[in-house]
């Protein structure tokens with residue numbers, strides 16, 4: 084796939100097939116994540132690739148995090164979208180694998196640390212798209228950081244996002260891109 088096609092084909096996937104994901108693909112995806120830029124090259128991302136019972140426990144955490152999202156979702160979307168999203172949080176769309184992104188604490192501060200991990204997340208999502216896989220960047224479960232870290236045996240890391248990964252079970256819709264987001268300065 085051409086580079087710009089990969090970028091355009093990446094979609095937030097919320098329905099997955101139960102087809103298992105090859106470990107080599109996951110290895111390439113997390114390696115791509117680690118090639119992201121990071122503030123002062125701290126490489127402060129910490130990535131957990133989770134499947135099996137622990138993934139199921141984390142799906143329950145995602146489900147319990149939904150009430151934190153619901154009020155703002157209701158302000159923006161109709162009941163159909165709210166119900167779809169509630170069901171997605173209940174099962175994580177049946178994704179066979181869950182990537183959990185954390186940040187180590189650095190003296191750069193949270194602003195820089197989070198941006199560095201975000202760059203790694205985007206690399207992972209693009210690599211997943213290139214591998215024919217879908218993923219969804221989810222920040223809402225950070226409301227339940229303590230529970231998540233308890234399940235993964237994590238200490239002293241900041242939870243940044245959940246990214247369920249798998250083969251898409253359904254072609255995700257393409258949200259149109261909004262106009263007026265770019266300003267050209269000094270061009271004719």
Ligand SMILES: Cc1cc2nc3c(=O)[nH]c(=O)nc-3n(C[C@H](O)[C@H](O)[C@H](O)COP(=O)(O)O)c2cc1C
Nearest residue numbers: 093094095096219220221222223224255256257258
């Ligand atoms: C920082 C960030 C947080 C997000 N959190 C969630 C989330 O908690 N749950 C969810 O379903 N999608 C989440 N998304 C996905 C967005 O809803 C999605 O990117 C957006 O609707 C555009 O769709 P697209 O990714 O297919 O282009 C998040 C995306 C970003 C970048």
